[in-house]
Amino acid sequence: MRLLVTGGAGYIGSIVARRLLARGDDVTVLDSLYRGHRQAVPEGATFEHVDLLDSDATRRVLEQGFDGVLHFAALALVGESVARPEWYYRGNVVASMNLLDAMRAAGVQRLVCSSTCATYGEPEHVPISEDEPPSPVNAYGNSKLAVDRMIADECRAHGLGAISLRYFNVAGASGPLGEDHEPETHLIPLVLRAAAGRTPHVSVYGTDYPTKDGTAVRDYVHVEDLARAHLLALDQTEPGGHEIFNLGSGTGFSVRQVIEAARTVTGVDIPVQEAARRPGDPPRLVAATGKAHGGLGWTPERSLEDMVGDAWRWHQAHPRGY
Numbered sequence: 001m002r003l004l005v006t007g008g009a010g011y012i013g014s015i016v017a018r019r020l021l022a023r024g025d026d027v028t029v030l031d032s033l034y035r036g037h038r039q040a041v042p043e044g045a046t047f048e049h050v051d052l053l054d055s056d057a058t059r060r061v062l063e064q065g066f067d068g069v070l071h072f073a074a075l076a077l078v079g080e081s082v083a084r085p086e087w088y089y090r091g092n093v094v095a096s097m098n099l100l101d102a103m104r105a106a107g108v109q110r111l112v113c114s115s116t117c118a119t120y121g122e123p124e125h126v127p128i129s130e131d132e133p134p135s136p137v138n139a140y141g142n143s144k145l146a147v148d149r150m151i152a153d154e155c156r157a158h159g160l161g162a163i164s165l166r167y168f169n170v171a172g173a174s175g176p177l178g179e180d181h182e183p184e185t186h187l188i189p190l191v192l193r194a195a196a197g198r199t200p201h202v203s204v205y206g207t208d209y210p211t212k213d214g215t216a217v218r219d220y221v222h223v224e225d226l227a228r229a230h231l232l233a234l235d236q237t238e239p240g241g242h243e244i245f246n247l248g249s250g251t252g253f254s255v256r257q258v259i260e261a262a263r264t265v266t267g268v269d270i271p272v273q274e275a276a277r278r279p280g281d282p283p284r285l286v287a288a289t290g291k292a293h294g295g296l297g298w299t300p301e302r303s304l305e306d307m308v309g310d311a312w313r314w315h316q317a318h319p320r321g322y
């Protein structure tokens with residue numbers, strides 16, 4: 001297939017793009033490089049240095065003709081979204097609207113879009129199924145939910161076939177590609193920075209959560225397992241249909257358990273500093289896995305130790321990132 005990958009210079013998009021190339025697809029990466037890295041665009045992909053907020057440039061890229069789009073490009077920092085919500089509505093909602101306009105004009109009929117468990121906010125039922133009413137608690141989640149709804153309406157009105165994949169906590173690396181965010185806010189890369197001695201300690205945000213050890217629980221999924229789900233989703237879009245799938249392992253790990261796994265993998269007694277809760281962090285987010293298993297035929301295969309181990313190897317090979 002001829003595919004466009006928006007955000008393909010970023011963490012998850014680059015790894016999915018590499019996998020698509022490996023199965024023989026023709027891949028174009030569109031990225032503004034605002035948060036991504038030119039070096040992360042996999043060899044063999046065509047690169048378009050374009051911002052989705054530039055509607056004319058976006059339209060010109062789509063006019064090249066594609067069988068489908070995988071849409072990863074987004075702003076994705078919860079804290080930043082609370083401080084600057086207008087960036088998030090523009091960068092996620094307006095940018096995605098420009099993409100849909102350009103796809104419609106060019107007659108592109110397949111879309112797989114990155115969504116997030118942040119759309120559920122602080123859910124009433126955990127494990128979280130796709131039927132849980134969305135109720136985001138920050139502008140990031142609100143903007144991503146708006147994108148999912150916009151896509152659903154586009155499908156109904158204009159016959160697009162789309163799948164929104166709601167990732168839980170993505171981690172790990174894949175060959176030459178890994179996680180290099182600046183600023184970095186995610187737990188696993190920060191734990192590994194402390195293990196490498198780049199920071200004096202890792203902070204544990206909140207030790208008074210109603211969980212087994214008092215720290216927040218998340219559902220971690222390996223980026224390679226996630227990449228495989230995208231390939232399955234791409235082949236299952238139905239004209240006029242929009243489906244949502246939660247992507248997680250179904251198992252929750254606390255912050256302390258993640259740090260313990262990193263101590264085992266690295267052999268370093270990683271220093272920890274207990275700190276206050278990070279505002280807006282729910283106590284426990286774990287995916288219900290039934291719909292992705294039944295509907296996509298997807299089950300994650302890699303463990304927390306695999307994620308931490310692969311991220312550690314990547315970190316050691318790229319101590320300063322790309």
Ligand SMILES: NC(=O)c1ccc[n+]([C@@H]2O[C@H](COP(=O)([O-])OP(=O)(O)OC[C@H]3O[C@@H](n4cnc5c(N)ncnc54)[C@H](O)[C@@H]3O)[C@@H](O)[C@H]2O)c1
Pocket residue numbers: 006007008009010011012013030031032033034035036037050051052053071072073074075076091095114115116117144166167168169170171181
């Ligand atoms: N990392 C996670 O744990 C996680 C969890 C849930 C959902 N997601 C979603 O997955 C997607 C990818 O996340 P990531 O961690 O790889 O992020 P990332 O920041 O590494 O990658 C995003 C890429 O999009 C590009 N981009 C942003 N705005 C753009 C624009 N207007 N035009 C063109 N390019 C633009 C950035 O330059 C960057 O390369 C996002 O949509 C995010 O919301 C990520």
Ligand SMILES: O=c1ccn([C@@H]2O[C@H](COP(=O)(O)OP(=O)(O)O[C@H]3O[C@H](CO)[C@H](O)[C@H](O)[C@H]3O)[C@@H](O)[C@H]2O)c(=O)[nH]1
Pocket residue numbers: 076077078116117118168169170185186187188190202203204205206216217218255278281
């Ligand atoms: O230095 C740190 C960093 C994080 N944490 C804790 O570790 C857990 C995981 O935090 P991350 O920042 O790694 O991930 P989040 O669960 O906050 O965020 C993830 O889920 C969000 C939805 O809630 C978004 O989709 C986001 O893109 C995705 O990375 C949280 O309880 C957080 O408080 C720490 O204790 N110390």
